[in-house]
Amino acid sequence: EAQVTQNPRYLITVTGKKLTVTCSQNMNHEYMSWYRQDPGLGLRQIYYSMNVEVTDKGDVPEGYKVSRKEKRNFPLILESPSPNQTSLYFCASSFSPSSGKNTGELFFGEGSRLTVL
Amino acid sequence: LAKTTQPISMDSYEGQEVNITCSHNNIATNDYITWYQQFPSQGPRFIIQGYKTKVTNEVASLFIPADRKSSTLSLPRVSLSDTAVYYCLVGLSGNTPLVFGKGTRLSVIA
Numbered sequence: 655e656a657q658v659t660q661n662p663r664y665l666i667t668v669t670g671k672k673l674t675v676t677c678s679q680n681m682n683h684e685y686m687s688w689y690r691q692d693p694g695l696g697l698r699q700i701y702y703s704m705n706v707e708v709t710d711k712g713d714v715p716e717g718y719k720v721s722r723k724e725k726r727n728f729p730l731i732l733e734s735p736s737p738n739q740t741s742l743y744f745c746a747s748s749f750s751p752s753s754g755k756n757t758g759e760l761f762f763g764e765g766s767r768l769t770v771l
Numbered sequence: 772l773a774k775t776t777q778p779i780s781m782d783s784y785e786g787q788e789v790n791i792t793c794s795h796n797n798i799a800t801n802d803y804i805t806w807y808q809q810f811p812s813q814g815p816r817f818i819i820q821g822y823k824t825k826v827t828n829e830v831a832s833l834f835i836p837a838d839r840k841s842s843t844l845s846l847p848r849v850s851l852s853d854t855a856v857y858y859c860l861v862g863l864s865g866n867t868p869l870v871f872g873k874g875t876r877l878s879v880i881a
Contacts, residue, residue, distance in 0.1 A: 658814075687869065689871070694873070695873065696858070696871050696872055696873035696874050697815070697858065697871035697874075698871070699869060699870065699871075702869070713870065742812075744814050744815075746814070757820070758803050758805050758817075758820040759805075759817040759820070760805075760807075760815070760817065760860075760869070761817075762814025762815050762816070763814055764813065764814055765812065765813070765814055767812075
């Protein structure tokens, strides 16, 4: 089954304790991205990657890191989490336009709810 | 980056047609317009995409005027299960940072 898988789905942690949220897709997509969703603010893009070893900042990258060492994986790293990073996080992927397979559809994971105390 | 503006919320009765309009004044030439639906605690789900004029699929229609500065998602005969948040997205998936707006919360009433 084609899917985007995020882990963990739920996490409660404390300020300053490094954590990683993993994202994996099995559709051979070039493009992957991370979003955070907060009440009243909609979805805001944190980072995106157009292909392996290529990453760029989105709208709200402060406090986050990403890496794209493999095509299927795009982990989100919070080196020193703070309470303002309490949010619902979504990973998404798609084909790139140059692949000839792009339908415009972003495939989203089920979300990771993070609470930083 | 193309910003979008949508109504914050809309209400509708079951069986009615619902039209949600999105403004995107600074849309770029190679940008597409895509709409997503999101239920609580789930990831957004693709509904429809278009570039110009009209696009129709099994769940919705998308109307885009010639100047492409706005678009309208049309949901025919909504049901209670269409209660969700709808996002208009302008860009080219897989090629640029993609900016979601704040979405429109549609409430369908029996």
